[in-house]
Amino acid sequence: MxxxxxxxxxxxxxxxxxxxxxxxxxxxxxxxxxxxxxxxxxxxxxxxxxxxxxxxxxxxxxxxxESDDGVAVIRQVTGKVRREGAWEVPAVMDLRPAWCDVTLDFTQARIVHPTLHLALDMKGGALRLITRPGVVVDATALTLQFAKTKLRPDASPSPADLREPLLRIRLTGALHFGKVVVRPARRFGR
CATH class of the missing domain: 1.20.80 (Acyl-CoA Binding Protein)
Structure with a gap:
């Protein structure tokens, strides 16, 4: 890529x-x-x-x-993968990277589905989700093994977002030896 x-x-x-x-x-x-x-x-x-x-x-x-039957797939081994700019957000993404950093930047993404299901089988590395207002992330179904999640306080949903968010991201699956960071876009740059 x-x-x-x-x-x-x-x-x-x-x-x-x-x-x-x-x-x-x-x-x-x-x-x-x-x-x-x-x-x-x-x-x-x-x-x-x-x-x-x-x-x-x-x-x-x-x-x-990489794509399988309409499901966006990332199976990168080592290195970095970025989705940014005006990329189209699918309904389902299958993330299977190993020792790789994946960044999904939603600040300018074209959102065509109300929900994004991110199915993880990630070993090592980091998953970074850069959000914008109206994007809600739910990581409660994610299994962690020697891993952590970090949702920045200002990335938490407001009451209005909980009623009708622009996009609800649901993280499922497992993360081993890595981290998930969810944060809004920085004021000057990403």
Whole structure:
């Protein structure tokens, strides 16, 4: 994805067979959608089969979008992922990053559904939600293991937001060895 930064330390972690298999599945799906030519597919599959680190695998799929059956999916291993600007907020997002920071900035996002279900299976890293007035975050169903959540006091919903928020974000699933930070946009910058 454009603008992603892979950290050298985490990118150097050894990849397992299952990690290579997952990368190859994504490459084949991208080829089936017409995103890769057969030559590109062959080159990338060969590179995936011999990849030794997460960084090498991430480089093979960095320019490919992820989505499964209308569900926005983020499965980044190491590095950073940002959704910002006028991105369209889906009804469901499946977040499965490992040792990766994910930032979802809702300040200019196009909100087309009243609810966003964020299903997490996140290991390491941080999930940052940058909100705007009318965005309410519910993290009560999130399971934490050696992890924490931080909802800034000014990010808490007002009574009006509880009645009819612009967007209700529901966090479910599990977060291991990481953190979730929910905060409003800063006055000067994000």
């Amino acid at each position: 454009p603008g992603e930064i892979v950290t050298v330390g985490a990118a150097g972690l050894k990849a397992a067979h299952v990690d290579r298999d997952h990368a190859i599945e994504r490459l084949r799906a991208a080829a089936a959608e017409g995103r890769l030519t057969s030559e590109e597919l062959d080159e990338r599959v060969e590179a995936a089969l011999t990849a030794r680190t997460f960084g090498q695998l991430a480089a093979l799929t960095a320019d490919l979008p």
